[in-house]
Amino acid sequence: MKSIIVASDLSNRSRAALTRSVTLAASLGARLQIVHVVDGAMPTETAAKVKQDAETELSEQVKDDAKGRILDHKISVLIGDPIEEINAIVQNSDADLLVVGIHRRRVFMDQIRETTMEHLVRSSRLPVLLVVRDAEQDYAHVLGGVDLSSICAGALRKAYQIAPNAKWTLFHAHEVSFRQEAERDYATWKALSDLPPNLPAPVFVETSASDAVHDLMEKGDYDLLAIGAYTRSNIGRYVLGGFTSSLVRRPPCDLLVAP
Known part of the structure; x- marks a missing residue:
């Protein structure tokens, strides 16, 4: 793995994602691009001040997480629409992975429209790692879903790059009999x-x-779940399957979704 992008909104949820990204980049020798997008609807002077403050805060966070390790990284603070700007960076980069934190749950709005993280996972050409837990150590135990597709094989390959020394458990859910x-x-x-x-x-x-994921998560101490994006043709580009969407909304541990 040569290059990683992490998107941060400077929340506690994004803080865990940045820590994980720094750990991965340092252990894999990968370049790291940290992206933050300031709301373009702000007044120009306000947006410029927020941009400057964000650059300072992200620089301090990276320094804290690196803990003296040499890290090839770049901080990009942009002004505009977060999804549009992040997607543009992903499309125009040679990165191997996009890392994000979990979305902020909103009980009513989550019932009637796609969440930001679902949109990023759906639209990204890169595998997306959703980080749930604060952790600075390497992944120790990976759970991988097997659905016999090429997308699934890609998810397992990417997870193996991320966690080459982890213990693995694979599962295949099938119909009775x-x-x-x-x-x-x-x-x-x-x-x-x-x-x-x-x-x-x-x-x-x-x-x-x-149900398989629920039962296995209860029995094992997994810190990474790897699945394919399980897509189907529909109006527009494509939509996530219900299984993937439910995991993106409520991941039981860090979640890797491959397109």
């Missing part, structure tokens, strides 16, 4: 997919993907 077919299809998919080495065989569970 289709265990043999599921195992056969998995064997074929594994042979055709360029998967990371030494991944364990998946746990086959006769339930929905959502």
Whole structure:
């Protein structure tokens, strides 16, 4: 992994994302671009002052998180619409990963429209890492969803780059009474997919993907969940599947979603 982008709104949620990004960039030797977008609706003089303050605060946060480690990084504070500016940076960069914090929950608004994080995950050409927990150490235990798609294989490859030394658990949720077919299809998919080495065989569970994640999270101490974006054709570019959307809204741990 050569380059990482992290988007920060200077909230506590984004603070965890920045810490994780610094840890990843330092351990992987990757370049890090920290992006903050000041609301373009502010008066010009106010926006300029907020921009200056944000640059100072982000510089101090990076210094604190680096803890003396050499870090190749750049701080970009822009003025405009956050989603538009972040998407533009992603589209025009050679980055390998976009890191963000979880969204601020709003009980009413979340019921009637897509959240900012759902929009970023849906529209990003990059895998997106949503950071839930404050942690400075490397990932220790990864849970990976297996849906036998090329997107899923990409998610596992990216997660392996992020957590090469972690313990892994894979799961495949299938319909009741289709265990043999599921195992056969998995064997074929594994042979055709360029998967990371030494991944364990998946746990086959006769339930929905959502219930499988819930049950496995209760039984294991996972700090990273990796899934594909599970998309389908629709009006516009595409929409996230319900399983992915529910996880983006309420991730049980740090969540990696590959497009």
